[in-house]
Amino acid sequence: MKDDTLIDARGLGAALQRFADERDWNRHHTPRNLMLALVGEVGELAEIFQWLDDDAAARLRDDPARFAHLREEIADVLFYLTRLAMVTGVDLDEAARDKLAKNAIKYPAP
Amino acid sequence: MKDDTLIDARGLGAALQRFADERDWNRHHTPRNLMLALVGEVGELAEIFQWLDDDAAARLRDDPARFAHLREEIADVLFYLTRLAMVTGVDLDEAARDKLAKNAIKYPAP
Amino acid sequence: MKDDTLIDARGLGAALQRFADERDWNRHHTPRNLMLALVGEVGELAEIFQWLDDDAAARLRDDPARFAHLREEIADVLFYLTRLAMVTGVDLDEAARDKLAKNAIKYPAP
Amino acid sequence: MKDDTLIDARGLGAALQRFADERDWNRHHTPRNLMLALVGEVGELAEIFQWLDDDAAARLRDDPARFAHLREEIADVLFYLTRLAMVTGVDLDEAARDKLAKNAIKYPAP
Numbered sequence: 001m002k003d004d005t006l007i008d009a010r011g012l013g014a015a016l017q018r019f020a021d022e023r024d025w026n027r028h029h030t031p032r033n034l035m036l037a038l039v040g041e042v043g044e045l046a047e048i049f050q051w052l053d054d055d056a057a058a059r060l061r062d063d064p065a066r067f068a069h070l071r072e073e074i075a076d077v078l079f080y081l082t083r084l085a086m087v088t089g090v091d092l093d094e095a096a097r098d099k100l101a102k103n104a105i106k107y108p109a110p
Numbered sequence: 111m112k113d114d115t116l117i118d119a120r121g122l123g124a125a126l127q128r129f130a131d132e133r134d135w136n137r138h139h140t141p142r143n144l145m146l147a148l149v150g151e152v153g154e155l156a157e158i159f160q161w162l163d164d165d166a167a168a169r170l171r172d173d174p175a176r177f178a179h180l181r182e183e184i185a186d187v188l189f190y191l192t193r194l195a196m197v198t199g200v201d202l203d204e205a206a207r208d209k210l211a212k213n214a215i216k217y218p219a220p
Numbered sequence: 221m222k223d224d225t226l227i228d229a230r231g232l233g234a235a236l237q238r239f240a241d242e243r244d245w246n247r248h249h250t251p252r253n254l255m256l257a258l259v260g261e262v263g264e265l266a267e268i269f270q271w272l273d274d275d276a277a278a279r280l281r282d283d284p285a286r287f288a289h290l291r292e293e294i295a296d297v298l299f300y301l302t303r304l305a306m307v308t309g310v311d312l313d314e315a316a317r318d319k320l321a322k323n324a325i326k327y328p329a330p
Numbered sequence: 331m332k333d334d335t336l337i338d339a340r341g342l343g344a345a346l347q348r349f350a351d352e353r354d355w356n357r358h359h360t361p362r363n364l365m366l367a368l369v370g371e372v373g374e375l376a377e378i379f380q381w382l383d384d385d386a387a388a389r390l391r392d393d394p395a396r397f398a399h400l401r402e403e404i405a406d407v408l409f410y411l412t413r414l415a416m417v418t419g420v421d422l423d424e425a426a427r428d429k430l431a432k433n434a435i436k437y438p439a440p
Contacts, residue, residue: 014117022219031167036270043263050256075209099185109132146380153373160366240440295429319405320361329352
């Protein structure tokens with residue numbers, strides 16, 4: 001890994017590709033399908049937080065069942081985001097680097 | 111990096127933390143705020159695909175302006191997802207590994 | 221109903237208010253909670269469409285089980301949108317009229 | 331209007347249909363396109379709430395510029411939800427009535 005790598009998701013990309021290959025799912029993994037699937041998972045993630053006040057949301061780790069659920073939904077969002085990037089040809093590390101640089105110009109540090 | 115790492119986002123996490131520290135944004139980065147911000151970025155990502163047919167969505171790389179936009183929105187979703195994981199104490203690599211294992215049981219390869 | 225009413229959701233608003241009153245849910249129905257709940261339901265609605273091609277999506281009515289599911293998820297999104305409007309003081313009919321007028325200026329008919 | 335009508339959106343439906351007809355937009359208004367457009371508008375609605383605490387979110391009406399924005403985004407979500415219901419053949423009033431009845435069974439009043 002280069003010193004300045006922001007994110008290295010090659011292992012995850014390869015695992016998700018193998019998962020799709022073994023199940024003949026590649027034909028389902030079009031950009032728009034993956035986009036809608038991402039929305040579905042974001043909805044499940046939002047449900048975890050919908051009735052919590054800010055204190056309870058900040059202490060989700062103290063509730064093992066809810067924290068396990070949170071980990072799963074975050075992983076699901078990550079999976080579809082990674083797949084969407086893969087099928088559209090977006091390199092996550094390069095995209096992150098370029099956007100961070102753009103954000104630093106948009107929101108200069110005081 | 112261990113051989114079996116799925117995702118290493120330590121560089122991104124450190125960069126996002128520094129970005130928030132320098133701008134005094136940590137007090138805004140509560141789990142529920144980040145969740146809503148993630149939804150906002152997912153909405154911007156969805157807008158890219160909303161009027162495209164499947165062929166056009168699969169050829170976004172051929173349209174430099176749209177592809178640049180796609181890279182930025184994917185990065186923004188990734189940033190808020192990474193921040194949400196950070197403030198809730200979720201390790202992306204471990205969460206991904208556990209969920210992949212669970213998915214492999216739920217959807218056995220034929 | 222006045223001739224130019226766009227949407228009259230008073231019956232639904234009253235029914236949802238009664239539903240919340242009877243279950244002591246008003247304290248949960250803050251704007252941000254309702255916003256997150258709306259996102260959860262939009263996610264469930266998106267899941268219906270995620271693996272369908274455009275033809276199948278246009279023929280959902282022909283599949284009674286899926287169509288029943290679609291009706292329920294559309295209703296759930298409508299409920300939280302109506303509640304969010306109620307607790308923030310937005311009149312749906314007036315908001316719709318003003319936005320339609322604005323859209324007609326933004327996108328003039330040819 | 332019958333006494334037990336929950337929602338009457340016929341005026342809005344007709345206005346949206348005329349709007350689409352005049353601009354030749356019906357070919358764009360497939361269920362999946364409208365679903366993604368709905369997600370885009372939900373994202374814009376979420377952005378209004380993302381950095382607000384619960385108190386500020388409850389007092390949006392006191393901020394004319396933000397309240398005007400809120401009204402517009404709620405209207406936009408309503409428009410795409412109504413259009414999605416139209417093109418998939420879902421009657422909002424019937425769907426709302428059936429789902430309310432189902433919810434009353436799922437969550438019995440104490």
